Amino acid sequence: MWKFLHKLASPPHFYDLSAKIIPWFVVPGTILIIYGTIAGLFYAPPDYQQGDAFRIIYVHVPAAYLSMLAYTLMAVSAGIGLIWRIKLSHAVAAAAAPLGAWFTFLALITGSIWGRPMWGTWWEWGDPRLTSELIMLFLYFGYMALRAAIDDTTKADKASAVLALVGAVNIPIIHFSVEWWSSLHQGATIVRADGPAMPTEMLFPLLAMILGFSLVFGALLLGRVRSEVLFRERRSRWVKNVVLASGEQG
């Protein structure tokens, strides 16, 4: 097991290996998403309270889940990079940030679109989830701004790793304090479709969508990490061979 991980950590092996792995993420991911969309939109029964508006859940929940997954991935790989000084894990952290930001933005927009028919406003401060997604988006922007402000890549890696770890410690606290803050706001207790146990026809498409999106996210991440690794190792010989080899075909 360790030999495999060690092999994966060395950039040239990772570069070739990831090229083979990406299709294994893309194909099942797309199939699951297509199944989830069709099943979720047309075959799942409408929600007894919100009617068909609840179907936005099939997009909102995966996006919110991915925004959390991306940050956790970023913090874990930043920690590994800082402690064991593995360059590849800094590349993973650098690659995960923009993707995480995009999905957080997506979760925010779909959440507010979903809120429009129910609460009548595009933005409902009473809903703790929307507010913590917004703060999460600021965390991502802070991370990317710090990384952009430092020119030297290794220094940028280490500094942003510290920020990612400090942010990771604070995320549960932010979620807790926003929940507490919105509970003071007695009025708007929102009943969500996933309040009572969801019937299986509703649940399966949701699980398919979450898994499908995670796989697509994995493929996008690997794609980004490949170019990050190429960029970081641009001086090394294996990169020269890769570039020259692709030069002939291209």
Place this chain on the structure above:
Amino acid sequence: MMEALAMGGYGGYVWSSFGLTLIVVIICVVQVKRRHQQVFSDIKTRLRAMETDQ
């Protein structure tokens, strides 16, 4: 078929959310590809520059 698309009156919201998701995923894919090409071309110019001054 038409009333299925109407989504019980919430069609506008549901389809816009799904449409937006598709757009975001496409943007991410395009970004990944463009970043990869950009790194490739940077390295190529670097290699060409190195060859000339040897």
Place this chain on the structure above:
Amino acid sequence: MLSGKDLCLLRGDRCLFQNLNFALNSGELLLVEGKNGCGKTSLLRAIAGLLEFETGQVDWNGQSIMADHQVFCSDLVWLSHRVGFKGDLTLVENLSFETGLRATSADLLEPSLDRLGLTPLTGLPFRALSAGQQRRVALARMLMAKAPLWMMDEPFTNLDSGGQALVRELIAEHLAGNGLCVVASHQDIQLDAPVIRVPL
């Protein structure tokens, strides 16, 4: 005993030096020579532990400096381009702050100041001193610190000929008391003590 094994350091894209080795025993001086911008300062900062080497390791008394950096720092005193004193504080306030940081002997304060000709300036705020005088205060810190390893980056800048002679004298005394000294300089040091040269 300070030793370095196949050290390599990168600056952005450029590789400053590769598989560099050195060994420094007590009573010897390590002179890092080279024109400006060749990485002398980076090498010194990396040996001190402010920077990380790309590969390779520096040992102090057989133990890697990164294992327990504080133990290494207690035997080290550092002098760089920026002298590291506060402009608003007076000479004495700056030096007494040092007593909180490292093992210094207070009784050495007066003789060091006399020797460096700084006694009349004790009342002035530090920024009122000339660049040469400020470097002499940094030398006073090194005298008071009683640390076996001195690391000096361009010790002769801003010093007049008298000051430069004084620096050579202090280094010679330090080496005679079997201390070690690592110096980065683009000009020769003209010292009779054993010198190990590291051309970059």
Place this chain on the structure above:
Amino acid sequence: MTSREDTMPGLWQGFMAVIRRDLLLAWKRPGDILNPLFFFAMVCTLFPLAVGPSSEQLSISGPGIVWVAALLATLLSLNSLFLSDFEDGSLDQLILSPQPLPLLALGKTVAHWLSAGLPLVLVSPLVAVTFQMPGRTVGVMMLTLTFGTISLSLLGAIGAALTVGLHRGTALLSLLILPLAMPVLIFGARTVALAAANDAVSAGIYFLSAYCILALTLAPFATAAALKISNE
């Protein structure tokens, strides 16, 4: 070598040396202490001018305004925390000293709190009076502000250490630290609002003190790591 164990300064001397030096520096430059206070007072007078003099509206939004102004004033004074050390080279000396860097970083943060956070807490009652706050609320406000400013100084020290070497680091520092400071703001402002409506306030104060202790234990290590990275 000479026996140096006796003269090696203990942790407390190192800690106090940093605090004494920084307070001495702050004392010699009163502007650094007073500017954030003027800023705090001015921001607190902006809102009534903008919102209008009606007293019951002000007393509702008073706690929130005081807290936001305190947060911004602390951020304002934070970016220069390590800047002068970075520029005159004393950061090298701090890193290369036998004293552990997290301890020295904590010393600097405490010195910053004493010169920026504490005056803020002492001035806040004057401002609270303009918002017609009842006596009990002012007491709660000062307590929450004390815990809040300590946590903000600790968090801000991490941000200041991360952005010390960068040009135009101020805007970046606020972007990094504000999201992390939101729980403190939420609990601080809401607790004072609860006190104004004479509700139970203990929950908020417990949380703020817990967060303050968490920041006290973890932040110095993150600041030390960030300082080493920025000082490369």
